[in-house]
Amino acid sequence: MFHPSLHHTAPNPSRVSRSPTPRKQFIYINEAYASAHAIPDFPWTFYPSCFANENTTSPYCVFSDQTFARGRGIFIVTTPSQAYDLLASPAFTDASVLDSANDFANPPFEQRALPGKGRGLIANTTLHRGTQIFASTPLLITDPGAYSLSTSERLALLHRGVATLPPDSQARFWTLLNHFQGDAVDDRIDTNAFEIAIDGVTQYAVLPETALLNHDCRPNAAYFWDEAALMLRVHATQTIYPGEEISITYIDNERPRAARTAHLQRNWGFACGCAACAAPEFVTAESDARILQIQEVAALLDDWSEESCASPEMAMLLVSLYEQERLGAGMGKAYRLAAEVYSSFGERWLAVKFARLSVEVGALDKGWGDGDVLDMVRMAEEPEGSWSWGRRVGLRRGEGCGWGA
Numbered sequence: 001m002f003h004p005s006l007h008h009t010a011p012n013p014s015r016v017s018r019s020p021t022p023r024k025q026f027i028y029i030n031e032a033y034a035s036a037h038a039i040p041d042f043p044w045t046f047y048p049s050c051f052a053n054e055n056t057t058s059p060y061c062v063f064s065d066q067t068f069a070r071g072r073g074i075f076i077v078t079t080p081s082q083a084y085d086l087l088a089s090p091a092f093t094d095a096s097v098l099d100s101a102n103d104f105a106n107p108p109f110e111q112r113a114l115p116g117k118g119r120g121l122i123a124n125t126t127l128h129r130g131t132q133i134f135a136s137t138p139l140l141i142t143d144p145g146a147y148s149l150s151t152s153e154r155l156a157l158l159h160r161g162v163a164t165l166p167p168d169s170q171a172r173f174w175t176l177l178n179h180f181q182g183d184a185v186d187d188r189i190d191t192n193a194f195e196i197a198i199d200g201v202t203q204y205a206v207l208p209e210t211a212l213l214n215h216d217c218r219p220n221a222a223y224f225w226d227e228a229a230l231m232l233r234v235h236a237t238q239t240i241y242p243g244e245e246i247s248i249t250y251i252d253n254e255r256p257r258a259a260r261t262a263h264l265q266r267n268w269g270f271a272c273g274c275a276a277c278a279a280p281e282f283v284t285a286e287s288d289a290r291i292l293q294i295q296e297v298a299a300l301l302d303d304w305s306e307e308s309c310a311s312p313e314m315a316m317l318l319v320s321l322y323e324q325e326r327l328g329a330g331m332g333k334a335y336r337l338a339a340e341v342y343s344s345f346g347e348r349w350l351a352v353k354f355a356r357l358s359v360e361v362g363a364l365d366k367g368w369g370d371g372d373v374l375d376m377v378r379m380a381e382e383p384e385g386s387w388s389w390g391r392r393v394g395l396r397r398g399e400g401c402g403w404g405a
């Protein structure tokens with residue numbers, strides 16, 4: 001609900017350009033609708049309401065398009081220039097990029113109540129590694145820069161955004177979990193938002209289906225943000241059998257148990273009881289030791305100085321450590337470091353093998369447009385053309401490092 005004091009008069013449609021001039025204004029929702037429809041080819045369903053203050057270099061506004069993604073709708077809280085840049089992205093200019101989005105007619109999962117976790121998604125069919133579980137577009141994207149507004153202004157933009165979503169999408173937003181006991185909209189965003197990047201800038205996005213996936217430190221699914229299509233894609237990263245919960249990770253899992261559980265408690269308010277966190281002390285101590293060794297070995301392999309003691313044996317240890325830890329998504333990095341170390345010693349076929357493995361894992365976790373993934377695609381085709389090719393030929397593998405030959 002809006003505080004009446006935030007309302008100002010509607011802009012005169014005859015005086016507004018297609019891209020609203022940055023200015024401070026917050027108008028009634030019915031006026032915002034009428035103003036937008038009075039302007040030919042206006043790209044938003046509601047005329048944007050904005051706030052600015054001495055801390056902002058540009059106003060922050062709420063931009064809403066009820067037609068986005070075949071009527072699912074979206075609202076975006078950001079600056080006018082970023083909103084209009086977004087309008088040029090394929091998701092807005094080419095409806096076909098969203099063909100595979102938001103298709104929940106016959107989902108390979110069902111929603112269930114799970115003890116101690118609230119709701120979750122359970123597979124109802126066998127999902128093989130690489131299967132797309134779903135791809136969905138956000139109901140909202142909000143720019144962290146909006147925090148430079150006062151809280152009441154920022155919340156007014158968010159509440160207005162929710163009120164401008166199509167009715168089904170509004171209803172879906174309100175079903176989201178909120179556990180911080182604060183503002184009803186802000187809480188739901190804090191509990192459920194994913195960090196995404198647009199033009200290299202971090203934004204928060206709420207995707208109601210992905211928001212039903214619970215966390216596991218050793219998940220069986222991974223997601224990545226497809227920026228051109230403005231959608232989050234979720235894939236199985238291992239076989240998931242009917243009746244199994246589909247899980248993702250909320251955090252960086254390549255950290256010891258104490259760091260993981262503290263982060264989950266602080267940000268999402270739950271005590272992680274996943275198998276990796278609930279294991280007996282000896283088992284988790286061993287797991288923590290392997291994770292620390294993963295960090296050490298990865299750093300040694302990433303040393304491209306003359307003194308580097310990187311060796312293929314180290315890369316094999318790294319791959320094995322990731323396997324022992326069941327850190328499936330991280331394997332993409334282990335395989336990449338292995339491909340690079342083999343390439344650096346001029347070992348063509350092993351470089352190709354690990355580059356292929358890296359692409360297979362990385363494409364599901366980081367996305368097929370990711371820089372490292374594309375590097376590995378090229379390495380698999382022509383290792384001799386890679387920046388790492390032959391760089392360590394002549395270096396004595398592992399000498400003096402306590403590793404390798």
Ligand SMILES: C[S@@+](CC[C@H](N)C(=O)[O-])C[C@H]1O[C@@H](n2cnc3c(N)ncnc32)[C@H](O)[C@@H]1O
Nearest residue numbers: 116117118119177192211212213214215268270
């Ligand atoms: C994005 S929501 C996930 C869906 C949520 N379970 C629901 O009912 O809407 C995040 C919240 O789910 C719960 N949650 C997620 N993973 C969990 C886990 N492994 N154990 C316990 N609770 C979990 C926590 O309350 C967390 O704040």
